[in-house]
Amino acid sequence: MNTFERPEAAQLRALQRQFAHQIWSPPAAAVAVEGAATAAFDAAGIGSAGIGVYQNNTRLTLLSVVQTTYPVLARVLGDEFFTALARSYVITTPSTSGNLHGYAKAFSAWLSDWLAALEDREEAAELAYLPDLAKLEWLVHQAHFASDAPPFDFFGLQAVAPALQGTLCFILHPSCAVLQSEFPVAQIWRANQCVYSETANDGSDIKAINWDAVPERLLLWRQVTAQFEITVKLLECDVATHQFLSDLSGGKAFEEAASNALALDARLDLQALLLENVSAGVIVGFRLPAQAVLSQR
């Protein structure tokens, strides 16, 4: 539906395209086409410096979104290297929304592409953990803003007929993510939670990492620790627990998730695991499949 069919809109659009072209041109190119530009925008005594303000504002706004989303990457790589990468991301990744919240989400995928194209294969191998670390930081960032959940309905759960309990689908907190990495990204993330100091990072935090303790099977979620105080918890899970939570997160029914988990570890105490995750605020609710609800009545 195009509700903006006035002829004036087409004129305005042409002008905006010309303006946008100037904003996105590299500064040197913007100066080169200045003659053309002044046909539409005026110098007003400001000249190309005027367009320069918009070029700068645009780039700095997007850059600061990337910087505030990935503080651990910045610390691990050092400000200079990280900022260079973030700048390249900004130049090659258009913002597609008036809301900046999701702008930095694709940084992990961008880092994968960047590593794949890197000529120095040795450096690429050393930095191969970056995409997963970025993914983890994005999930941590998301966890801060995800929706709140009402408290777990224990009475409701008790009311479910025993015969139907296997069909229950447990619901995880909206901030919750279950992930796996072939790199020790949780170790790296934890080692870099201290307040950023003025002294240059000499990489010692990275050297202390046990690179053999992989794969990491991780669970993260937001916990309220006091009024106006939250913390994003990051836990390493054993393989069976990880499978169970991953199945729940994927919407699988309790029965199926339980049998998948028990196949990996027959000694797994499912009741204890459920209780533990309910009280930790990981599991926040449950639902019955629609048919089960009908047959229960």
Add this chain to the structure above:
Amino acid sequence: MISMIMPNNQISSRHCGVGLRAPHYADILQTKPTLGLLEIHSENFFDTGGLNRAYLAALRAEYAVSAHGVGLSLGGTDPLDMEHLAKLKVLVDWLEPALVSEHLCWVGVDGRFSNDLLPLPYTEGAIAHVVDRINAVQDYLARPILIENLSSYVAFHASTMPEWEFVNAVAARSGCKILLDINNIFVSAKNHKYAEEDYISGVSSHYVGQMHLAGHTATESMLIDTHSAPVCEAVWKLFASAVTRFGAQPTIVEWDSEIPEWAVLYSEAQHATRIMQGTAQ
């Protein structure tokens, strides 16, 4: 969606307020300073959970709040972003803000956003276009909005009228009010070499419903609207003229980068209040 049922939705025009930023949440909640209005950036609260929302709910119970958008692109020529507008409506229905405002600008074209506030040419065609979109937004939100004048760094040859005539016409034809940013008037007036007092006397007093104050940065060739400094003396003076002409309107002081301690921003708001009450020395 259940709204918060908040009693306090009365803006005090006797006291100025501030742009609400995260570093000051706890200070404001603990010290409960006298403030006429707290203004949020709407997009920062599109997400519905977490600490941001918890603080906003607590502050909303104590203060009148206004929602100020930066991303709707009222002057844009891409179709109006209905997903963005829907999120704004969800926020507005929950928050019940005293005022809802947007900028008189565009922020992107062909699906690519600059996320900066970009200026419009001041033409009859642009008025017609922007009025259509403001009407669509006001219909969707079922309430009038305010539109804010920008700081600008380029001017268009196509413009056929001064900025204030453009702003007046948009307000007159759409029924929206004007959020007059006094610092933006000063910055644009200096950059484009006209008298800032002409702008104040050019805006129709009938439409002004809110005012903004902020600090800017001077470079060799121009002024840049950075919101990173105290309000300068010349802008305080212009604000006094604006108060004389438009009366005591809901007013806030914005400070968005290099954000200072709460006491510094609060003293700026108090100074604005003294000017508004006509007691400035």
